[in-house]
Amino acid sequence: xxxxxxxxVVVALARNEGxxxxxxxxxxxxxxxxxxxxxxxxxxxxxxxxxAAAVAEDATKETPLRVGTMLVEALRERxxxxxxxxxxxxxxxxxxAIAAVMLIGAVALGRKVLEPRSPENGVVxxxxxxxxxxxxxxENADEVMTDFIPVIYDPVPIAMSSLLRVEMPRExxxxxxxxxxxxxxxxxxxxxxxxxEYGQTRAVRFVE
Amino acid sequence: MKALTNLADDELLRLAGSGxxxxxxxLYQRRQAAVYRFALQMSGSSFLAEEVTQxxxxxxxxxxxxxxxxxxxxASYLYGIARRxxxxxxxxxxxxxxxxxxxxxxxxxxxQLVAFPQVERDLARDETIRTLRxxxxxxxxxxxxxxxxxxxxxxxxxxxANALGCAVGTVRSRLHRARALLAERMAARAESPSxxxx
Numbered sequence: 001x002x003x004x005x006x007x008x009v010v011v012a013l014a015r016n017e018g019x020x021x022x023x024x025x026x027x028x029x030x031x032x033x034x035x036x037x038x039x040x041x042x043x044x045x046x047x048x049x050x051x052a053a054a055v056a057e058d059a060t061k062e063t064p065l066r067v068g069t070m071l072v073e074a075l076r077e078r079x080x081x082x083x084x085x086x087x088x089x090x091x092x093x094x095x096x097a098i099a100a101v102m103l104i105g106a107v108a109l110g111r112k113v114l115e116p117r118s119p120e121n122g123v124v125x126x127x128x129x130x131x132x133x134x135x136x137x138x139e140n141a142d143e144v145m146t147d148f149i150p151v152i153y154d155p156v157p158i159a160m161s162s163l164l165r166v167e168m169p170r171e172x173x174x175x176x177x178x179x180x181x182x183x184x185x186x187x188x189x190x191x192x193x194x195x196x197e198y199g200q201t202r203a204v205r206f207v208e
Numbered sequence: 209m210k211a212l213t214n215l216a217d218d219e220l221l222r223l224a225g226s227g228x229x230x231x232x233x234x235l236y237q238r239r240q241a242a243v244y245r246f247a248l249q250m251s252g253s254s255f256l257a258e259e260v261t262q263x264x265x266x267x268x269x270x271x272x273x274x275x276x277x278x279x280x281x282x283a284s285y286l287y288g289i290a291r292r293x294x295x296x297x298x299x300x301x302x303x304x305x306x307x308x309x310x311x312x313x314x315x316x317x318x319x320q321l322v323a324f325p326q327v328e329r330d331l332a333r334d335e336t337i338r339t340l341r342x343x344x345x346x347x348x349x350x351x352x353x354x355x356x357x358x359x360x361x362x363x364x365x366x367x368x369a370n371a372l373g374c375a376v377g378t379v380r381s382r383l384h385r386a387r388a389l390l391a392e393r394m395a396a397r398a399e400s401p402s403x404x405x406x
Contacts, residue, residue, distance in 0.1 A: 011384050015359075043391040050340045050394060051359045053333055058360065059249065062241035063261045068395060071236060071265050078269060079227050 001026040006037045014044035054150060090171050098151065098193070098201045105199020148194060148203035151176050160197040165190060165207075173206055217282035221275055224268065226263065236265055242361065243290050247406030249356045250294045252345045256301075260293045267293075283363075287371035291353065336394075343393040351386035358383050 001009075009027045012019045031038045170189045173180050194203040212234045214222065220238075223231030243264050247257035267289050275285045345357055350372075357368040358379065365383075369376045 003289070011387050014387075020241060040391075041372070043395045044387065047340075047391045047394055048359075050336050054337045054340055055360055055362070057337055058245050058249070061245055063244040067258060067262050068233075068236055068240065071262065072233060074266065075227070075232055075269055079229075089380055121303060 001030040003030075003034060003037055006034070007040070010040055010044050013041060014048045016048075021069070028035070086207065087171070087174070090169060091175055094172050094175060097166070097168065101166070101193060101195070101201060102199050105164075105195045108199065126194070140184065144208040146178065146206045148192075148205045150203050151201050154196075154200075158196045158202060159200070162195050164193045164195055166193060167191070176184045176204070178206065218275070218277050221268065221282055221285075225271075225273060233268065234263075235268075235282075239286055240265070242283065243286055246287055246290050246356060246361060247294050248328055249341075249344065249360055250291075250352060251298055252341065256294070260297060262291050264289045281367060284367045284370040287357065287361075287363075291371065295349070297299065302357050321362045339394060339397045340390070343390050346393075347389060349387055349391065350382050354379055354382035355390065359387075 006027055011017075011021055013024065013027050027041075031041045106132060167188045168191055169185070170180055170187045171185045172191070173189065190207040192205050192207060193201045196202050196206075212223075212230055215223075215231070215234070217235060217238065220231045220235040221341075224235055240261055244257050244261045247260035248254055251257060251260075254320065264286055268286070276284065279285075344352055347355065353372055354368065357363045357371060358365065364373070365376045365379045369379045
């Protein structure tokens, strides 16, 4: 090994890196014969020792506790903000869905009024009065449902109502003040919308 | 929390990104010290190191999706963020100085100073470490990063290359050059009488 080749391996020798035993032996043999390279190896070895001492001294250094506490607080704030944002969007989505249902209902009722009603054309009226709807039990015995919750207040009694079953995110229940398991927020829940003769949603109940 | 201790860093990072406080806390406990030390060794300022560590983990909270497991470990990813933040902060405040070194020197009690010869040996060792730290802080940026990651943090060349965003060969050559400069400065100090003991 010559001085140039030694220079290529001197850091590996001083850092005790995994180099081939033959190369290590050749490097040490060269250092034993060459004063300049011996000095170079000695200074590199001294540097490695100083670095090891610095590493040992730094081993106990870590971030002050307040930083961790602040970060956890930041995480919690982000979660609350994200949930708030999601609820806002959900409220808008529900409002949009209700508006769409109202529009569809209004169009359907308009058609019903215009078309002459006859048993032959297959139109079956299943609408119950509001009182009947409000006391009506579940169609399926396995279903558990909440009471109807009014969506809008209208003092005018409903002349003709109909019931529309829809699916909506479970989180929608929180809008009406119902308790929801946080883990199931993103699941869907069935709901019955009580529509008046104009297709306007008067009340909603959730079905399990 | 106990179940999380067995999870790998990348899994903790994913869970933390989806809002798991426990996963974030576990990842923070595992990695904060290394990030803090890296920033401290790069800047010499404990204040800056604290701020950088905080910002690194805030970045993780904000966007953990930028981590790509195929490009390296989570540790390299965190060092990469820390590195950019250190340079940004140091560029903003040019007046950085090694506070840690000053704090260590001032922390010695009179009792410790009279307990020879152990103190003499400690002082010599402390002086060596101080000289090393000053020499590292005086290195050009690229060389300093290589020494801090490969020597002080004992990272592999591949992981260091990943954190620095360069080739393994570049890390190797920077480390070689950096060590030669450090060795020169350490040898020069050894030959001249210590100002500290004078």
